[in-house]
Amino acid sequence: MAELDLECKLSRNYALENVADSLAYLLIKATPNPTINFGSLPLNLGIVIDVSASMRGDKIRYAREASKFVVESLSPDDMVSVVIFSDDTRVVVPHSKAREKSTMLPAIDKIRPASGTRMYKGIETAAAEMRKAAGLSCINFMIILTDGETEGEEQCLSVVQQEMRNRFTISTFGIGDKYNERLLKAIADATLGKIYHLQTAEQIKAHFEAEVKAARAVMITNVTLNLSLADGVGLEEVNRIFPNSAKLESIIGADGKTYAVDINSLAINEPSYFGVKMVLPARASGPA
Numbered sequence: 001m002a003e004l005d006l007e008c009k010l011s012r013n014y015a016l017e018n019v020a021d022s023l024a025y026l027l028i029k030a031t032p033n034p035t036i037n038f039g040s041l042p043l044n045l046g047i048v049i050d051v052s053a054s055m056r057g058d059k060i061r062y063a064r065e066a067s068k069f070v071v072e073s074l075s076p077d078d079m080v081s082v083v084i085f086s087d088d089t090r091v092v093v094p095h096s097k098a099r100e101k102s103t104m105l106p107a108i109d110k111i112r113p114a115s116g117t118r119m120y121k122g123i124e125t126a127a128a129e130m131r132k133a134a135g136l137s138c139i140n141f142m143i144i145l146t147d148g149e150t151e152g153e154e155q156c157l158s159v160v161q162q163e164m165r166n167r168f169t170i171s172t173f174g175i176g177d178k179y180n181e182r183l184l185k186a187i188a189d190a191t192l193g194k195i196y197h198l199q200t201a202e203q204i205k206a207h208f209e210a211e212v213k214a215a216r217a218v219m220i221t222n223v224t225l226n227l228s229l230a231d232g233v234g235l236e237e238v239n240r241i242f243p244n245s246a247k248l249e250s251i252i253g254a255d256g257k258t259y260a261v262d263i264n265s266l267a268i269n270e271p272s273y274f275g276v277k278m279v280l281p282a283r284a285s286g287p288a
C-alpha cells in the first residue's frame with residue numbers, strides 16, 4: 001500500500017511540431033494515504049526572539065505571552081528551546097522536553113529588551129540547541145520574530161543554508177514596517193516555511209499558535225520527489241504551490257534524466273501541490 005497518493009496533470013498532451021525549447025508544465029498533487037495510520041511525531045521547536053531596543057513595550061510583552069502560550073500547549077514528549085538575540089545571544093530555555101514547564105515559563109517571563117540586532121547569532125544558537133535532538137524522529141520547526149533590520153544578512157543566509165541539511169523548517173514573523181522583508185522571505189522560502197507580516201504586536205499570539213498547530217499536523221518527514229524525464233526533456237524549475245509557495249532545489253542524477261527534489265514534509269489530510277516547468281526538444285509530427 002502506497003504511503004502517498006499522487007495525481008499528475010500535464011498542461012497539454014501534445015508538443016509543438018519542430019519547435020525547440022517550448023515549455024510544458026506538470027501539476028503534481030501529493031496526499032498522504034488516509035487509510036494509513038502514520039501516528040504522530042514529537043515537535044522539536046525553537047523559538048527565536050529579537051530583543052533589540054525597538055522591541056520595547058507591547059512587542060516584547062506580547063512576544064513573551066505568545067511564547068509562554070505555545071510552550072504551555074506542547075505535549076510532554078515535544079521538545080523546545082527559546083533563544084533571544086540583540087548584539088549578543090542568550091539561551092533562555094535550553095533544549096529539553098516540554099515536561100519542565102514550571103521552569104520554562106518563569107524564564108520566558110524574564111525576557112527583556114537590550115540593544116542591537118544580530119539575527120544570525122540567534123539562528124545559529126537556536127539551531128545548535130535543536131540539533132541536540134539529532135537522531136530522533138521529530139518535526140524540526142523554528143520560529144523567528146523580529147521588528148527591524150539586522151546586521152550580517154549574508155551570515156543569516158549562510159547559517160540557514162547549513163541547517164537545510166538538518167531538514168529544519170523556519171517560519172519568520174516581521175512586526176511593523178521596518179523589518180527586512182526580503183531576508184525573512186528568503187529564510188522562509190529556503191526552508192519551506194512561511195513569512196508573516198504583522199501590523200501589530202497583538203497579532204503575535206494568534207499567528208504563533210497557527211504555525212505551531214500546522215507544524216504538529218506533519219505526518220511524513222524527509223520526503224523526496226523523484227522525477228524521471230524523457231530523452232531530450234530538460235527541467236527548468238520545480239515550485240511548491242500549496243500550502244505555501246516556494247522554489248525548490250533539485251539534484252540531477254548521473255544519467256542526466258532523473259532529478260531528486262527535497263519537499264521536506266507533508267501534512268495528513270491536506271494535499272500539497274507542486275508545479276514542474278520543463279523544456280521540450282523539437283519533435284517531428286506524429287506519435288512520440
